[in-house]
Amino acid sequence: MKNRWIAILIISVLAILPGISTFMMVPKAEAKAVNTVMSTQSWKASFSKALKGSNITEENVYVTTDKGRKVTATITLGEDNKTLIVSQLAPGSYKLHVRKQAFAPSELKTTSHVIAFTVVEKLEAVKSEEELQQYFKAILANGNSEAESESRTENNTSSEDKANSLSDSSNSSTTNNQVEGVEEGDIVVVKNDIIYAVKDQSITVVDASNPKNLKLATTVKLKESQYISKLALYDNVLIAIGDEYIEKTGTSMTTATFYDITNPKNPNFLREVAQEGFLQDIRITKDTLYLIGNMHPNYWMLKEGETLDLKPKTYDSSVSKDYKSLPLEKISILPNTMDGTYSLITAVDLKNGAKATATTKGYLGGSSGLYMSENALYLTTPIYNGKRGDMVGGMVMDRIWMPTQVDTQVFKWDIAGTALNFVGATEVKGSVLNQYSMDEYKGNFRIVTTEGNMWDEQNVSRNHLFILDENLKELGSVKDLAPGEKVYSARFMGEKAYVVTFKQVDPLFVIDVENPKKPTVLGQLKIPGYSNYLHPLDDTHLIGIGYDTEERYDAYSKRNFTVTTNMKMSLFDVSDFQNPKEQSMVKIGGKGSNSEVQYNPKALFRHTEYNYYGFPVVLYEAGQGDEIVYQGQGAQIYEITAEKGIVLKGNIISKNSGDQYEDWEQVVQRVVYIDDVLYTVARNEVKSYQLKDFKSLDTLPIK
Incomplete structure (x- = not known):
């Protein structure tokens, strides 16, 4: 019986591990590399087997032209001892030769490698269908693309981080944008006493001209297959951004629908523009809308011999009613990538009622993060470095790709209206948290990353800040901040950078980035809890929104661990850069309390004249054991000044009347203002309040 179960176990393991044909198979060392690189970059080839540094000689490792003539190149061994980095090559076609003598002894079978690659001076368009097909076939042959491409679908001039909107309504709320002059859109926008709010496949248009008598001006209904995720305003044009499944083509599309709102009670459809795939985000700057998304073609069907x-x-309704494939001259392969995902960028000129033809470019090489200034677009994507050939239970797992580290690749485009000019790409150590960990200042790009896993005692996490020039060459860096912790928030404010890391306490680092070649940590503050979002109050004060924490002891592991309790908002005084301090702090609700502002800064309400800052909130309190008890939901408004600190002004909370949890339809999504009136917007109602004392004025139910 025992032997029978062993046999069954062996058969089961072999069944789930394709590629293992014998129990003690010895696989060959494999190579992984991209076929194209920019002349401003280094080209890399990674191997599943370690190389021996002393064996990296001109005899064992060298570069030739595609005709076989040896050329001079700089070849270095990476820190992982499995990556060869080739640089200082002119544009042309080359081959890297790695003789088996260059490898260190291991259980893997050693073979020599010859890897072809091309160095290009500028990004070229794909020249033929055959070239495109060969690219995807190479990905299939590489065998690592599936794990990498899944990561693309996760889970954002000087940047002074001032709130701004392209709406011309100076007496009403604007979107909490990261960069002045670059609009990001939101689920609620305001213009000329009208509130526009997203609700699934429709837009609710509320007439707030009389705050004591709110009226539903109209409801703009989109197609049932079209789910709206964002709204944006440009002059008298309302833009609804969303995802739509097109049954006719069997694909999902990112769609921008344009309406003329000269008469807000009767929005007039102008046009619809779409690109295949899913939305990453939008930006509007200098009269141009940019749709940025990802698209995953079904290239694995090439294995079946199908022609795809x-x-x-x-799609552009102003040009044709048909969905058209992007021409080859609009498709390029990003350097140093081997990814079957497209990054798609559609640019629409918004002048004259957005009537001009839309321009779409496709770049093979997916992305998951973005930052945009008025003059440049940066896309980022994680790079999963992994290994093959690990021993599991005495067997060599030849076909398992095991990610060991995440780095970040950065791509840059100069933008000028609908024209996109690819500048180049680079890699930085570690992963980037979100768009606020990136910034452009005086042409230089700054990025904060976390390398490693803070729970991995063998490879302790550490945090870095890199400053790159306009061509993405590294100028300076601060490395190895807060070992054992990871970045929870970051904010750049001109010549200073502020970084919050966390594991058990919250260090706030103040970093001088005035000299891009020598950024320097000036000071740090350690307090309990952490901030998920940092917002500038003025040049020397920051608002931090996050959670308070407490330390507990686990009797089983005999270790302390940290848990979150209530929400927390802090005012940091950084006027003395060497000695930042928490000037003021408030605790919000109890354990389980939450707000969308923790992960989406668009939910932050701001009113500069009143010095008001607020956000939607759902309040809970700690119950028995690990239980949490629902208390109510609504919004809280605080007056925040350098003189008075943080003072609660408006506690607009609907208290719980016996429900176990909050009603999703009734939860406040955004808080906005028009003149001296504040409005809370939920899916099923809009409420108005006097801004000076928060007295209730009216409630408009939304069906």
């Missing part, structure tokens, strides 16, 4: 159209589809 692997080009993304686009």
Whole structure:
């Protein structure tokens, strides 16, 4: 019986590990590399087997032209001892030769490698269908693309981080944008006493001209297959951004629908523009809308020998009613990538009622993060470095790709209206948290990352800040901040950077980035809890919104661990850069209390004249054991000044009347203002309040 179960176990293991044909198979060392690199970059080839530094000689490792002539190149061994880095090559076609003598002894079978690659001076368009097909076939042959491409679908001039909107209504709320002059859109926007709010496949238009008598001006209904995620305003044009499944083509599209709102009670459809795939985000700057998204073609069907159209589809109702494949001259392969995902960028000129033809470009190489200034677009994507050939239970797992570390690749485009000019790409150590960990200042790009895993005692996490020039060459860096912790928030304010890391306490680092070649940590503050979002109050004060924490002891592991309790908002005084301090702090609710502002800064309400800052909130309190008890939901408004600190002014909370949890339809999504009136916007109602004393004025139910 025992032997029978062992046999069954062996058969089961072999069944789930394709590629293992014998129990003690010895796999060959494998190579992984991209086929194209920019001349401003280094080209890399990674191996599943370690190389021996002393064996990296001109005899064992060298570069030739595609005709076989040896050329001079700089070849270095990476820190992991499995990556060869080739640089200082002119544009052209080359081959890297790695003889088996260059490898260190291991259980893997050693072979020599010859890897072809091309160095290009500028990004070229794909020249033929055959070239495009060969690219995807190479990915399939590489075998690592699936794990990498899944990561693309996760889970954002000087940047002074001032709130701004392209709406011309100076007496009403604007979107909490990261960069002045660059609009990001939101689920609620305001213009000329009208509130526009997203609700699934429709837009609720509320007439707030009389705050004591709110009226539903109209409801703009989109297609049932179209789910709206964001709204944006430009002059008298309302833009609804969302995802739509097109049954006719069997694909999902990112769609921008344009309406003329000269008469807000009767929005007039102008046009619809779409690109295949899913939305990453939008930006509007200098009269141009940019749709940025990802598209995953079904290239794995090439294994079945099928002939496929692997080009993304686009649509523009002002040109044609048909969905058209993107022309080859609009498709390029990003350097140093081997990823079957497209990054798609559609640019629409918004002048003259957004009537100009939309321009779409497709770049093979997916992305998951973005930052945009008025003059440049940066996309980021994680790079999962992994290994093959690990021993599991005495067997060599030849076909398992095991990610060991995440780095970040950065791509840059100069933008000028609908024109996109690819500048280049680079890599930085570690992963980037979100768009607020990135910034452009005086042409230089700054980025904060976390390398490693803070729970991995063998590879302790550490945090870095890199400053790159306009061509993405590294100028300076601060490395190894807060070992054992990770970045929870970051904010750049001109010549200073503020970084919050956390594991058990919250260090706030103040970093001088005035000299891009020598950024320097000036000071730090350690307090309990952490901030998920940092917002500038003025040049020397920061608002931090996050959670308080407490330390507990686990009797089983005999270790202390940290848990979150209530929400927390802090005012940091950084006027003395060497000695930052928490000037003021408030605790919000109890354990379980939460707000969308913790992960989406668009939910932050701001009114500069009153010095008001607020956000939607759902309040809980700690119950018995690990239980949490629902208390109510609504919004809280605080007056925040350098002189008085943080003072609660408006506690607009609907108290719990016996429910176990909050009603999702009734939860406040955004807080906005028009003149001296504050409005809370939920899916099923809009409420108005006097801004000076928060006295209730009216409630408009939304069906």
